[in-house]
Amino acid sequence: MGNSQVIAFCITVSCVAFVASKIIISVLLYKRWQRKHQVFQDGMAGGKMVMFRSPTMQYLTSDVFLKKTMRLTNKDIIGSGGYGTVYRLAIDDSTSFAVKRLNKGSAERDRGFERELEAMGDIKHRNIVTLHGYYTAPHYNLLIYDLMPNGSLDKLLYGRSNEKKPLDWPSRYKIAIGAARGIAYLHHDCIPQIIHRDIKPSNILLDKNMDARVSDFGLATLMQPDQTHVSTFVAGTFGYLAPGIVRKPLVHFFFLYFFLENDLIVPIAEYFDTGRATAKGDVYSFGVVLLELLTGKRPMDEAFIEEGTKLVTWVKVIVDTESEEFAIDSRVGCCPLDEVKCVFSIAFMCLQPEPSNRPTMAEVVKMLEQIKSAKLELVS
Numbered sequence: 001m002g003n004s005q006v007i008a009f010c011i012t013v014s015c016v017a018f019v020a021s022k023i024i025i026s027v028l029l030y031k032r033w034q035r036k037h038q039v040f041q042d043g044m045a046g047g048k049m050v051m052f053r054s055p056t057m058q059y060l061t062s063d064v065f066l067k068k069t070m071r072l073t074n075k076d077i078i079g080s081g082g083y084g085t086v087y088r089l090a091i092d093d094s095t096s097f098a099v100k101r102l103n104k105g106s107a108e109r110d111r112g113f114e115r116e117l118e119a120m121g122d123i124k125h126r127n128i129v130t131l132h133g134y135y136t137a138p139h140y141n142l143l144i145y146d147l148m149p150n151g152s153l154d155k156l157l158y159g160r161s162n163e164k165k166p167l168d169w170p171s172r173y174k175i176a177i178g179a180a181r182g183i184a185y186l187h188h189d190c191i192p193q194i195i196h197r198d199i200k201p202s203n204i205l206l207d208k209n210m211d212a213r214v215s216d217f218g219l220a221t222l223m224q225p226d227q228t229h230v231s232t233f234v235a236g237t238f239g240y241l242a243p244g245i246v247r248k249p250l251v252h253f254f255f256l257y258f259f260l261e262n263d264l265i266v267p268i269a270e271y272f273d274t275g276r277a278t279a280k281g282d283v284y285s286f287g288v289v290l291l292e293l294l295t296g297k298r299p300m301d302e303a304f305i306e307e308g309t310k311l312v313t314w315v316k317v318i319v320d321t322e323s324e325e326f327a328i329d330s331r332v333g334c335c336p337l338d339e340v341k342c343v344f345s346i347a348f349m350c351l352q353p354e355p356s357n358r359p360t361m362a363e364v365v366k367m368l369e370q371i372k373s374a375k376l377e378l379v380s
């Protein structure tokens with residue numbers, strides 16, 4: 001064999017080995033993926049159901065799930081939001097799930113859709129609502145979550161007063177700390193870091209022990225909310241977005257036009273300042289949620305708009321004059337004023353206009369935990 005033939009032979013062998021190794025790795029990865037998932041192709045609607053294997057799901061098969069899902073009707077609706085409608089899916093007397101039917105995104109978004117959902121399915125934490133699987137079809141997508149029997153914080157704070165008994169102080173404190181732990185997990189323990197982008201009471205759900213679970217993380221990046229809801233044209237919701245200074249005149253003009261069109265007075269969002277969502281934006285939104293837990297008032301409460309103020313400004317005056325007892329939600333009942341004052345001051349740290357002055361969510365969790373542990377130390 002001549003020299004050139006040896007080189008040609010070596011190149012061919014290397015190419016074949018390279019391609020073969022790629023194929024073997026792909027097959028192994030697919031086998032591993034299959035072990036973690038159950039896939040069911042739906043011949044009728046041309047969709048695909050993927051269930052993530054977990055102890056909760058081991059007795060359920062995708063086809064049973066799919067059949068039950070296809071039978072959902074308006075009677076099963078438990079809520080609706082900017083991303084779609086949420087249904088209760090009862091498998092048997094003791095097992096139920098929440099199925100979110102998403103408005104279909106664009107084709108480009110759909111390609112990343114499954115990848116994002118796979119990542120969301122890997123996230124397991126006791127203060128995060130678990131995603132158990134998903135269904136994709138040409139005209140719609142479904143997400144399958146744990147059903148939270150006590151609904152959303154939004155309904156508990158603002159639902160019809162005869163629906164549920166008002167939340168007392170220990171429950172509000174427990175919800176605050178649980179939600180903070182959930183968000184801190186997304187920010188500090190997930191790789192890559194997850195920014196929620198839409199922290200608000202309707203995305204904080206309550207499990208059977210009234211522990212808070214953060215939901216809808218990842219959806220802000222995955223979907224474009226439908227414009228009938230009070231969402232912004234960037235991810236997030238009015239009243240929960242951190243204020244900022246808009247430096248780009250075109251964006252400024254666009255924002256002004258949007259205010260006028262929608263008759264809304266809202267803070268100019270920090271998001272526009274930087275052009276991207278940040279963990280400190282979530283911290284600001286969490287500060288607003290803390291104020292809602294304390295005062296029982298929405299950030300966009302009509303009374304504030306009529307008076308030309310907003311929740312954050314109104315509470316600041318009350319805190320500056322040390323009259324927190326007048327701001328606390330009257331439905332809370334008897335509560336320790338020292339604890340209430342500490343939570344007010346943590347909320348204000350989260351609401352600092354300058355993002356770098358806000359604590360991280362890990363620090364927020366620590367400060368909230370210290371309120372009780374400091375008391376316990378005093379007692380012992």
Ligand SMILES: Nc1ncnc2c1ncn2[C@@H]1O[C@H](COP(=O)(O)OP(=O)(O)OP(=O)(O)O)[C@@H](O)[C@H]1O
Pocket residue numbers: 078079080081082083084085086098100129145146147148149151152154155198202203205215216225229231
């Ligand atoms: N896993 C769940 N378990 C129980 N109830 C749920 C669950 N997910 C959602 N819900 C209910 O459905 C309602 C609508 O939820 P959804 O997340 O679609 O919209 P939203 O959070 O209210 O608004 P947006 O879409 O603008 O964030 C919630 O307020 C809650 O009451």
